[in-house]
Amino acid sequence: MNRLLALIGVLALASIPLLDIGNYYLHLLITILIWGFIYTSWSIMGRFGLVSLGHGAFLGIGAYTVTMLWNQIGLSPWLGLPIGLGLSALVAVVIGYPCFRFRIVGHYFALVTLALSEVVRLTIVALRDNTGGSLGMTPRSADTANSLYALQFADKETFFYIALVVWLFGLWVWKKVDRSMSRYALEAISEEEDAAASVGINVTRTKLTITVLSAVLTALGGVLYAQYQLYINPETVSGIAISLQIVFAVIAGGMYVQLGPTVGAVFTLMLAESLRIMVGHDVHGLDGTIYGLLLVLFIIFMPKGILGGLLSWWEKRQSPPPSAKPAPAE
Amino acid sequence: MLSVTNLTKRFGGFTAVDRISFALEQGEILGLIGPNGSGKSTTFNLIAGTLAPSEGSISFLGQDIGGRPPMAACHLGIGRTFQIPRPFKRLSILENIAVAAYYGQNGQISRTRAWEQAEEALNLVNLPSDPKSPVDGLGAAGLKKLELARALATQPKLLLADESLGGLDEHEMEQAADMLSLIRREKNITIIWVEHIMGVLMRVVDRVMVLDHGEKIAEGLPREVARDPRVIEVYLGSEEIKIADAQGDAGGDAGGDARA
Incomplete structure (x- = not known):
């Protein structure tokens, strides 16, 4: 039943470009898919209490590595991709291992990751000769409008399908983790590290594995974003602002359910677009203020997020004895 | 061993x-007692x-x-409980135990086997093994049992039970003590039982070791240790320890004394 629904959903999504809905809406959809994927990547570790405020670092590493390799030595993004992902995995290990080995958890871990995202942003700015600094950079145009080699496509339809596949891949990984034994180990670790170690769980390795997985997927999201937008700058793919946006979106959508982060992407995008259309850019900082206010409201009134909240409400209606567990994804 | x-x-x-x-010999239950701060934990x-x-x-x-590290100790066959129960609250009771069975044996068993062993462990300690029961519903006694079941699920050869009876009432204490005897009998697991409530412990253990200020001050059969003047001096003040099974309802008194 669920499989059938999922299949119908995917087919429906895949047929959208045939409807000729126009570039604006297609752009919104692609944006939702890319960010939905990135948010899903974050929540793969975030749902286990590993709150990273620095995932912008991995976005930036992915996006900049691939773009710089392409622009400077003409390396195809297909080859740059594994290098970018490998680099982000390396950074995740360098940051994660000492944190997990020496039990830097909770707020302290969040602070370390927050610093990481700034380090990456400042590094990009400092290497302005190669990265364009704060002005950002544009991947050099391919020789033809549509180039598979350069991973650049003039029409949005192609990119829609690429984004769709990557987003589905993210959901698949989420599900894999959700059904694995590691999920139980991670839930155990998130509650009681000592007790988890006492029943034989390798706490450091388990946390490190999920962190690397999350980081690599996030970097993939960064590459996808760069190839789609064909423009990146330090603010949009690294630093505190984007890192916090990821966390906000996931909290809004719901980090404990499979489609929660994607709902978060829809929600934040609609919020940003409606703010842009209604008030424009005249009132400086208004969007930030509204984000902050909503974040507080969500944490207080809807800790499971929009989708998580809806699903547990629905579950309660279906079965009179309420279950204490967070609602499983479809 | x-x-x-x-x-x-x-x-x-x-x-x-x-x-x-x-x-410690295979299959033995050793009681490790001593006042707070004596070094038993x-x-x-x-x-x-x-x-x-x-x-x-x-x-x-x-x-x-x-x-x-604790993980290695667990894999070698040392299971432990915590003085203050540390359940994995976001997992169900059964999942709490299954994760211990699986990782306690270093992932060398199938998931199905882990769940089976979890059910066995829960049956042994009389906790519900239906898959949905949440940890939230457990009281102090239930949480102690959960700790015990989780340690047992790792299939230990040596079980370290830390002050397993703190916070339980008389009846629950008796039950818990019987459970440790049962575990030893059925599974031939060696047990070190750390406790500061002496009454019930004395009935179940084979030997007692008494610590005070980090030093061992006595070791031997419960009866002998209970009469040891040094033990009475440091641990119970001047009153003699009553052994639970010696005189009918004396178990309660002894428990009360020990806590005083």
Whole structure:
């Protein structure tokens, strides 16, 4: 039943470009898919209490590595991709291992990751000769409008399908983790590290594995974003602002359910677009203020997020004895 | 199976455990008692790998295990409970135990087997093994049982039970004590039972070791130890310890005395 629904959903999504809905809406959809994927990547570790405020670092590493390799030595993004992902995995290990080995958890871990995202942003700015600094950079145009080699496509339809596949891949990984034994180990670790170690769980390795997985997927999201937008700058793919946006979106959508982060992407995008259309850019900082206010409201009134909240409400209606567990994804 | 030699743990200038030596035979239940701060929890944590010894050695089944991390101790066959229960609240009761069965055996068993073993462990301690029961519904006694089941699910050869009866009422204490006897009988698991409530413990254990200020002051059969003047002096004041099974309802009195 669920499989059938999922299949119908995917087919429906895949047929959208045939409807000729126009570039604006297609752009919104692609944006939702890319960010939905990135948010899903974050929540793969975030749902286990590993709150990273620095995932912008991995976005930036992915996006900049691939773009710089392409622009400077003409390396195809297909080859740059594994290098970018490998680099982000390396950074995740360098940051994660000492944190997990020496039990830097909770707020302290969040602070370390927050610093990481700034380090990456400042590094990009400092290497302005190669990265364009704060002005950002544009991947050099391919020789033809549509180039598979350069991973650049003039029409949005192609990119829609690429984004769709990557987003589905993210959901698949989420599900894999959700059904694995590691999920139980991670839930155990998130509650009681000592007790988890006492029943034989390798706490450091388990946390490190999920962190690397999350980081690599996030970097993939960064590459996808760069190839789609064909423009990146330090603010949009690294630093505190984007890192916090990821966390906000996931909290809004719901980090404990499979489609929660994607709902978060829809929600934040609609919020940003409606703010842009209604008030424009005249009132400086208004969007930030509204984000902050909503974040507080969500944490207080809807800790499971929009989708998580809806699903547990629905579950309660279906079965009179309420279950204490967070609602499983479809 | 376990042999501890000159075990010493210092925290800065403070010696929490001072040259303790003892040995344990397969299938034995050893009661480890002593007033608060006597070093019993430290001893316990040294064996479980939570702490590394400053000096001395711990040999378990022929291997020196002093300073190995808790995970390694678990994989070698040492299961432990925590004085204050530490359930994995976001997992169901059954999942709490299944994760211990799976990782306690280093992922060497199938998931199906882990769930089976979890059910066995829950049946042994009389907890519901239906997949949905949440941890939230458990009271103090239930949480103690959960701790025990989780340690048992790792299929230990040696079980370290830390003050398993604190916070229980009379009846629950008796039950818990019987459960440890049952575990030893059915599974032939060696047990070290750390406790400061003496009454019920004395009935179940084979031997008692008494610590005070990090030193071993007595070791022997419960009856002998209960009459040892040094033990009475440091541990119970001047009153003689009543052994639970000696006189009908005396178990309650002894428990009360010990806590006073």
